[in-house]
Amino acid sequence: MKITFEGAAQTVTGSRHLIEVNGHKILLDCGLFQGKRAENYLKNQNFEFDPKSIDAVILSHAHIDHSGNLPNLVKNGFTGPIYATPPTVTLGDIMLQDAAHIQEQDTLWVNYKRLSHGEPPLEPLFTLKDALKAIEQYYPVKYEEAFSPIPGVTVRFFNAGHILGSAAIRLDVEEDGQHKSLWFSGDIGRKDLPLLPEPVFPSDVDYLLMECTYGDENHDSVDFAYEKFKAIVIKTVKRGGKVIIPAFAVGRTQEIVYFLNMMASEKLINSLPIFVDSPLAVAASKIFRGYPEYFDEETNDFIRKEKHPALDFQGLHYISTVDESKALNEKRGSAVIISASGMAEAGRILHHLKNNIEDKMNTVLIVGWQAPNTLGRRLVDKEHKIKIFGEEYALRAEVVTINGLSAHAGQDFLLQYAAAVKGRVKKIFLVHGEPEAANVFQDKLREAGIGPVEYPIYRQEVEI
Numbered sequence: 001m002k003i004t005f006e007g008a009a010q011t012v013t014g015s016r017h018l019i020e021v022n023g024h025k026i027l028l029d030c031g032l033f034q035g036k037r038a039e040n041y042l043k044n045q046n047f048e049f050d051p052k053s054i055d056a057v058i059l060s061h062a063h064i065d066h067s068g069n070l071p072n073l074v075k076n077g078f079t080g081p082i083y084a085t086p087p088t089v090t091l092g093d094i095m096l097q098d099a100a101h102i103q104e105q106d107t108l109w110v111n112y113k114r115l116s117h118g119e120p121p122l123e124p125l126f127t128l129k130d131a132l133k134a135i136e137q138y139y140p141v142k143y144e145e146a147f148s149p150i151p152g153v154t155v156r157f158f159n160a161g162h163i164l165g166s167a168a169i170r171l172d173v174e175e176d177g178q179h180k181s182l183w184f185s186g187d188i189g190r191k192d193l194p195l196l197p198e199p200v201f202p203s204d205v206d207y208l209l210m211e212c213t214y215g216d217e218n219h220d221s222v223d224f225a226y227e228k229f230k231a232i233v234i235k236t237v238k239r240g241g242k243v244i245i246p247a248f249a250v251g252r253t254q255e256i257v258y259f260l261n262m263m264a265s266e267k268l269i270n271s272l273p274i275f276v277d278s279p280l281a282v283a284a285s286k287i288f289r290g291y292p293e294y295f296d297e298e299t300n301d302f303i304r305k306e307k308h309p310a311l312d313f314q315g316l317h318y319i320s321t322v323d324e325s326k327a328l329n330e331k332r333g334s335a336v337i338i339s340a341s342g343m344a345e346a347g348r349i350l351h352h353l354k355n356n357i358e359d360k361m362n363t364v365l366i367v368g369w370q371a372p373n374t375l376g377r378r379l380v381d382k383e384h385k386i387k388i389f390g391e392e393y394a395l396r397a398e399v400v401t402i403n404g405l406s407a408h409a410g411q412d413f414l415l416q417y418a419a420a421v422k423g424r425v426k427k428i429f430l431v432h433g434e435p436e437a438a439n440v441f442q443d444k445l446r447e448a449g450i451g452p453v454e455y456p457i458y459r460q461e462v463e464i
Contacts (some may be wrong), residue, residue, distance in 0.1 A: 001019065001020065001021040001173055001175055001180060001182075001464050002019070002020040002461055002462065002463050002464075003017060003019055003020075003182075003209075003429070003461070003462045003464065004017070004018040004020075004049070004459065004461045004462075005018075005429075005431065005456045005457070005458060005459065005460050005462075006018050006047075006048060006049065006458075006459065007029075007031060007033065007458075008029075008031070008211075008431045008432045009431060009457055009458040009459070009460065010433075010435055010438070010455065010456075010458060011433075011434060011458075012065070012213050012369070012432050012433060012434060013031065013032065013033050013065040013371060014031050014033035014034070014040075014043070014044075014065060014069075015028075015030075015031040015060070015065060015186075015432065016028075016029055016030055016031060017029065017184065017209060017431070018049060018054075019171070019182075021150070021152065021153060021175055022150065022151055022153070022173075022175055024055045024151065024153075025049075025054050025055055025150075026054065026055055026056045026057070026058060026149055026153070027054050027056075027057045027058070027073075028057075028060070028184050028209075029057075029058075029059060029066045029067065029186075030057055030059075030066075030067065030068075031063070031066040031068055031069060032044050032064050032065055032069050032099075033065075034065055034343065034345070034374070041122070041125065044069055044072065044125055045125055047072075047076060048459060050077070051073045051074075051076040051077045051078040052076075052077035052078065052079075054078050054080060055080050055150050056080045056081050056082070056083060056150060057070065057073070057080065057082040057083070058083045058084075058149060058155060058169055059083065059084040059088060059092075060160065060166060060168070060169060060184065060186030060187065061088055061162060061163055061165060061166035061187065062084075062087075062088045062091035062092050062163065062165065062166075062250055063163065063187070063250065063251070064095060064099055066186070066187070067088075067095065068095075068096070068099050069125075069126075070082060070092075070096060070134040071096055071099070071100060071125075071126035071130035071133070072125055072126045072130065073134070074130055074133050074134040074137065075126050075130040078137075079137070080137070081137055081138075081149070082137045082138045083139050083141050083149060083155070084138060084139070084140065084141070084167075085140065085141065085142065085143060085157055085165040085166075086140040086141075086142065086165065086291075087164045087165025087287065087291050087294060088140075088165040088166070088167070089139075089140040090287050090290075090291075091164065091165065091250055091284060091287055092135060092138055093135050094280060094283045094284065094287070095249075095250060095280065095284075096131040096134055096135055097128060097131050097135075098249075098279070098280045099131065100126055100130065101128065102346050102347070103124040103125045103126055103127070104124050104127060104128070106124075106346065107121075107122055107124040107125075110122060141157060142157070143156075143157050143158060143167065144156055144157065144158065145157070152173060152174040152175055153171055153172070153173050154171070154172045155169060155170065155171055155172075156169075156170045157169060157170075158200040159196075159197055159200050160186045160187060160188060160189055160200070161189025161190065161196050161197060161198050161199035161200075162186065162187040162188065162189040162196075162251070162407050163187075163189075163196070163251030164250075164287070164288055164291060164294055165291070165294065166186060166187060166189065167186060168183060168184065168185050168186050168188075168199070168200065168202065169183070169184040169186065170183050170184075170202075170205065171183075171184075180206050180207070180464065181204070181205040181206045181207070182206065182208075182464075183202040183205040183207070183208050183209070183210075184209040184210075185202070185208070185209065185417070186211070187213075187407070187408060187432070188210070188211055188408065188409040188414065188417055189407055189408070189409065190222070190406070190407065190408070190409050190410070190413055191413065192223070193255065193407060194222070194258040194259060195254060195255060195288070195295055195296065195299050195310065196294070196295065196296055197294075197295075197296045199409070201416070201417055201420035202420050202421050203420060204421075204424060205421055205424070206424075206426045206464070207425065207426060207427055207428075207429070207464055208418065208421055208427075208428045208429070209429045209431055210414070210417065210418060210430060210431070211409075211430075211431060211432035211433065212414060212430045212431070212432065212433035212437055212441045213369060213408045213432055213433050213434075213437065214403075214406065214408050214409065214411060214414070215411055215430070215433050215437040215438055215440055215441025215442075215444070216436055216437040216439075216440035216441060217403070217410060217411055217437075218410040218411050218412050219403045219404045219406055219410040220402070220403060220404030221404060222404060222405075224404055225402050225403075225405045226259055226404075228402055229259055229402055229405065230259075230263055232365060232400055232402075233260075233263065233268075233269065233336065234268065235363075236334065236361075236362070236398075237269070237272060239361050240333065240334055240361055241334060241361035241362040241363060242334060242335050242356055242361075242362045242363075243335075243336045243337070243362070243365055244339075244349075244353060244356050244357075244363070244364050244365065244397070245336065245339070245364075245365045245367060246340070246341065246342055246349045246353070246364075246366065246379075247281075247339070247340065247342055247367060247368070248340065248341065248342035248368065249278045249280040249281035249340040249341070249342075251407055252342055252367060252368055252405070252407065253276060253284070253285065253338055254284070254311055255405060255407065256367065256405070257274075257276065257285065257311050257316065257338070258299070258311065259405075260313075260316070260336065261302075261306075261311070261313045261316075262302075264313050264315060265302075265306055269315065270315070271315070272315060272334060272336065273315055273317065273331075273335045274315055274316045274335070274336045274338070275317050275319050275328060275335060275337050275338065276316070276317070276318050276338050276339075277319040277324075277325050277328060277337055277338070277339040277348050277352070278319075278338075278340040278347060278348060278349075280340055281318075281338070281339075282318040282319070282320050285311050285318065288311060289310075289311055289312075295310070325348050325351070326351075328352070329351065329352070329355045339352055342368055342376070343370050343374040343375065343376040343377070344374065344375040344376040345374050345375055345376070350375075350389065353375075353379075353388060353393075354389065357386060357393055357395050357396065357397045358394050358395075358396050358397070359396060359397060360397060360398070361397075362397040362398070363397060363398045363400055364379055364397050364398070364400070365400050365401075366380055366400070366401040366402070367401075367402050367405040367406070368407070368408075375388070379395070379399055380399070380401055382395065382399055383395065411440075411441065411444065414441065415444055415445070415448060415450075418445060418450050419450055421450075422449065422450045425450075425451075426452075426464075427451075427453070427454060428445065428451060428452070428453045428454070429453075429454050429455075429456055429462070430442065430453060430454070431456070433455075438455045442455060
């Protein structure tokens with residue numbers, strides 16, 4: 001069996017791991033690289049393997065850095081099944097269509113600029129037609145239900161606790177009369193996150209591919225993060241400002257809404273209007289509401305106690321139309337505005353930032369990891385001048401970061417995750433982490449006697 005690390009190797013985004021076994025090929029995830037647009041356009045456009053040669057894709061979850069390049073894979077000749085959990089399939093429908101829309105709109109804007117400089121136009125990475133074709137190839141499989149994507153390989157999904165339907169992927173392989181097992185963590189969730197059960201740990205596996213996004217740091221506890229979030233909202237409201245939250249439409253937005261629901265149930269924000277301004281987030285929230293069996297027991301207890309859904313309450317408004325979104329810019333007084341994208345690189349959040357970051361009464365709340373060279377990272381770094389839509393704006397709003405709301409495991413929980421295979425695993429491969437985080441985490445693993453450990457480079461091939 002051979003693994004080629006085609007993405008998320010010594011970086012966080014672009015999840016893509018090629019497995020070759022018994023003369024067949026499967027791809028674990030097919031995500032978009034995110035960061036500098038010019039560099040990532042080329043990296044996302046071109047595959048280092050023939051998409052026609054892939055027999056199947058096994059998808060850990062619906063986030064775009066794990067699934068977003070599937071339409072391009074299909075466009076270039078992949079015709080096989082895309083296996084995923086039922087919620088991931090349902091979320092994939094809306095997310096790939098949304099990604100296609102962004103690709104088409106961004107390309108129109110880029111080409112306008114290119115043509116003004118006498119440069120030839122670019123093609124979008126993929127179109128809505130490509131996305132719809134990819135969606136047709138999704139195949140739902142429930143947690144822990146065995147399936148065989150290629151001869152000699154049995155696969156099972158296990159709850160990863162990251163977003164609705166997120167999964168770790170276990171492969172049991174029979175090859176040349178030998179049995180080997182591989183566990184791909186996908187994105188590892190956390191204990192006590194709102195809405196979702198805790199992640200299932202790996203067990204009895206030979207090889208572990210695991211993420212290490214936060215391998216160098218721990219998060220605040222979820223309870224502490226909630227208290228900090230509550231304090232920020234109350235402080236901003238007292239000074240008459242707005243709280244602007246760039247958030248991933250799927251996962252993070254629903255967690256934030258649930259926390260605000262808890263504040264409302266505590267009678268802390270009775271008259272505060274809250275807006276979820278993202279068509280994708282609105283659609284995703286509807287999907288979340290359709291899978292209550294994937295919620296944890298605490299969330300279902302809250303629903304029974306409050307006698308209303310976890311993601312609906314008085315004062316919460318889901319915004320869909322452009323006109324409704326534009327009207328928010330004219331709104332006076334305090335409010336919470338949650339909008340996509342999570343790294344502030346596209347979507348309606350750009351308009352809300354443009355209209356609010358120069359007012360010192362407002363707060364920009366960052367609630368997750370921000371990739372280098374994104375607007376979100378520049379906000380975290382509190383650069384004095386922020387460029388949006390090609391125009392510079394002075395950053396006067398307060399910028400606050402809450403890492404405790406991250407849906408990724410911190411260092412301590414990652415160590416617990418890896419320790420579950422201590423003494424059994426033949427090798428751990430660290431993926432989905434920047435070098436600084438991975439290097440610190442490797443040292444921690446070695447100190448704990450867990451390993452051996454490797455941090456593969458992009459396109460590295462490993463025989464196991």
